[in-house]
Amino acid sequence: MQVDYIIIGQGICGTLLSWELMREGNKVLVVDNSQNNSSSRTACGLINPVTGMRHVKSWRFDELMETAVNSYGALGQDLGLQLLKENLLLHFFEEEEEETVFEDRVRQGSEHLYFLEDAAVWQNYFLFQGKVGVIHPCYMLSLPVFMAAYRKQLQNNALLLEEDFDWKELKLENKKAQYKGISSDKVICCEGVGARINTYFDFLPFSFNKGEAILVSIPDLPRNHLYMNGIKIAPWKDGLYWIGSTFDWKYDNINPTKEFRANVERKLKNWLQLPFEIVDHIAAERPSSTDYHPFLGLHPQHPELAVFNGQGTKGCSQTPFFAKQMKEYLLFNKPLDMEVNIQRIFNKKR
Ligand SMILES: Cc1cc2nc3c(=O)[nH]c(=O)nc-3n(C[C@H](O)[C@H](O)[C@H](O)COP(=O)(O)OP(=O)(O)OC[C@H]3O[C@@H](n4cnc5c(N)ncnc54)[C@H](O)[C@@H]3O)c2cc1C
Numbered sequence: 001m002q003v004d005y006i007i008i009g010q011g012i013c014g015t016l017l018s019w020e021l022m023r024e025g026n027k028v029l030v031v032d033n034s035q036n037n038s039s040s041r042t043a044c045g046l047i048n049p050v051t052g053m054r055h056v057k058s059w060r061f062d063e064l065m066e067t068a069v070n071s072y073g074a075l076g077q078d079l080g081l082q083l084l085k086e087n088l089l090l091h092f093f094e095e096e097e098e099e100t101v102f103e104d105r106v107r108q109g110s111e112h113l114y115f116l117e118d119a120a121v122w123q124n125y126f127l128f129q130g131k132v133g134v135i136h137p138c139y140m141l142s143l144p145v146f147m148a149a150y151r152k153q154l155q156n157n158a159l160l161l162e163e164d165f166d167w168k169e170l171k172l173e174n175k176k177a178q179y180k181g182i183s184s185d186k187v188i189c190c191e192g193v194g195a196r197i198n199t200y201f202d203f204l205p206f207s208f209n210k211g212e213a214i215l216v217s218i219p220d221l222p223r224n225h226l227y228m229n230g231i232k233i234a235p236w237k238d239g240l241y242w243i244g245s246t247f248d249w250k251y252d253n254i255n256p257t258k259e260f261r262a263n264v265e266r267k268l269k270n271w272l273q274l275p276f277e278i279v280d281h282i283a284a285e286r287p288s289s290t291d292y293h294p295f296l297g298l299h300p301q302h303p304e305l306a307v308f309n310g311q312g313t314k315g316c317s318q319t320p321f322f323a324k325q326m327k328e329y330l331l332f333n334k335p336l337d338m339e340v341n342i343q344r345i346f347n348k349k350r
Pocket residue numbers: 008009010011012013014031032033034035038039040041042043044045046047163164165166190191192193194195210211212213244245283284285286287309310311312313314315316317
């Protein structure tokens with residue numbers, strides 16, 4: 001069997017990149033070991049225009065979003081789904097200082113922040129004092145539905161090998177990659193934290209971190225908003241809400257913890273004025289990089305190998321833009337931005 005590209009991993013990176021390459025007429029085979037606790041199957045799916053405690057505009061937000069809206073729109077049409085929804089994020093304040101910071105940013109003219117005029121309406125749903133901030137536009141990507149629908153499409157077209165990629169079976173010779181009788185021009189590594197066992201790209205400075213979420217049923221809460229108050233409540237699949245999250249850099253395992261569940265339960269009891277039921281508790285690792293930028297490029301010694309990984313906390317907004325850039329690099333030799341090119345790692349060491 002002969003293909004143009006083998007892609008390892010069907011998270012958001014492998015999904016978007018395989019779609020981009022196939023749109024140009026390339027034959028792609030995806031190898032994925034279907035781990036339920038992958039980052040893309042656990043994530044909230046929020047795209048937020050601002051970031052951090054000071055609500056600074058997210059890195060390259062406008063250009064990333066332009067591509068994201070187009071790509072998720074076109075992909076959604078292929079799959080018969082609406083993948084992206086625009087929502088308002090209502091920001092309740094745990095501390096007075098948080099409200100002051102938000103107020104300062106509104107005064108400075110931040111285009112993405114304002115205060116709700118009729119905040120009192122929300123007293124029926126939440127216990128709070130003071131103002132309610134709004135962050136807009138926020139988008140929710142239906143990640144679990146999207147990942148499952150794209151996987152089905154790959155299965156139906158016999159373009160998916162459901163197994164662990166077996167590195168011992170990979171041979172790189174005569175500018176081709178050979179894998180279990182399949183010949184490919186390139187193998188592209190999109191394995192998220194599966195990169196841990198990839199010795200070809202072990203020079204990449206990853207900074208993996210663990211995040212947890214609780215899945216909750218809150219039948220009476222309006223589903224057209226997101227709610228933030230130290231924790232984030234976001235509408236998720238099957239009529240549930242996703243509540244999270246944490247950022248842990250030191251952990252022995254990726255199991256959900258009792259502490260996180262107790263913390264969320266306590267916060268909900270103090271804040272939410274509606275009945276709720278905890279349905280599930282999930283956890284995964286984020287494939288972050290030490291400089292917060294993704295990893296794109298060819299292996300320095302083996303041009304039959306490429307990498308597209310390191311999306312960290314911003315996979316939903318960044319991946320469409322950089323999947324397109326990676327495609328244009330592979331097919332048309334267009335340069336990669338140096339901020340994301342893995343060449344930056346070698347330039348830094350010099
Ligand atoms: C709790 C949590 C909340 C998050 N919330 C958000 C959010 O709101 N917004 C946002 O933009 N981002 C969020 N993220 C981050 C986002 O999930 C990631 O940026 C993104 O999903 C990374 O996608 P990926 O394709 O690189 O990796 P993954 O999703 O991990 O996909 C990798 C795939 O490769 C497969 N694989 C790995 N190794 C192998 C192998 N050897 N052989 C075969 N298959 C293999 C895995 O099974 C998996 O399917 C969150 C992450 C977490 C953990």
